[in-house]
Amino acid sequence: GAGVSQSPSNKVTEKGKDVELRCDPISGHTALYWYRQSLGQGLEFLIYFQGNSAPDKSGLPSDRFSAERTGESVSTLTIQRTQQEDSAVYLCASSWDRGSEQFFGPGTRLTVL
Amino acid sequence: GENVEQHPSTLSVQEGDSAVIKCTYSDSASNYFPWYKQELGKRPQLIIDIRSNVGEKKDQRIAVTLNKTAKHFSLHITETQPEDSAVYFCAASINTGKLIFGQGTTLQVKP
Numbered sequence: 398g399a400g401v402s403q404s405p406s407n408k409v410t411e412k413g414k415d416v417e418l419r420c421d422p423i424s425g426h427t428a429l430y431w432y433r434q435s436l437g438q439g440l441e442f443l444i445y446f447q448g449n450s451a452p453d454k455s456g457l458p459s460d461r462f463s464a465e466r467t468g469e470s471v472s473t474l475t476i477q478r479t480q481q482e483d484s485a486v487y488l489c490a491s492s493w494d495r496g497s498e499q500f501f502g503p504g505t506r507l508t509v510l
Numbered sequence: 511g512e513n514v515e516q517h518p519s520t521l522s523v524q525e526g527d528s529a530v531i532k533c534t535y536s537d538s539a540s541n542y543f544p545w546y547k548q549e550l551g552k553r554p555q556l557i558i559d560i561r562s563n564v565g566e567k568k569d570q571r572i573a574v575t576l577n578k579t580a581k582h583f584s585l586h587i588t589e590t591q592p593e594d595s596a597v598y599f600c601a602a603s604i605n606t607g608k609l610i611f612g613q614g615t616t617l618q619v620k621p
Binding site for chain 1: 511516544546552553554555556559599601605607608609610611612613614
């Protein structure tokens with residue numbers, strides 16, 4: 398079946414602009430995660446959605462970052478007033494539930510000029 | 511919060527040799543420890559995981575060991591092959607929610 402998909406695959410924006418990144422999880426997966434991977438670095442947790450529970454936003458680096466999820470489907474990560482330090486690969490993952498393997502999408506490479 | 515340290519950052523071995531990557535974690539409540547392999551330009555993929563109720567798990571040439579007392583876990587790859595070359599990430603989780611990752615180990619297997 399289809400895996401986790403993300404769009405766009407690449408995004409170049411100017412400093413100060415807002416961007417929206419999209420994640421389509423595997424159908425039926427109740428848990429959805431966003432991570433950020435800076436060049437040559439590990440993955441940094443951003444936010445986690447599980448079913449209808451309140452999301453765990455503990456990893457969001459500033460109030461410029463927000464995310465939404467519609468039911469158990471698509472999620473969007475929004476970065477307002479982008480800064481150069483926001484440049485990274487943003488990875489989405491989903492799992493059947495919080496106790497299951499996380500499957501990653503291909504990522505969105507964000508470049509802020 | 512949880513912190514995961516991973517060593518070494520780079521590892522070079524000859525084909526056929528073994529490779530060992532070590533991670534330590536800070537939160538004793540962590541109970542799930544996956545390992546991901548990420549090839550250049552690709553997404554991370556789970557290769558093996560272990561939960562805190564076992565001390566060792568093996569899958570063909572890959573094994574993971576967990577020492578809860580010392581709060582460290584290790585990945586062992588035997589009979590390495592060139593296709594094992596990649597970046598490997600360890601992670602820790604409490605109740606298998608969000609993953610806290612180590613900084614990664616770049617493994618190079620020389621033919």
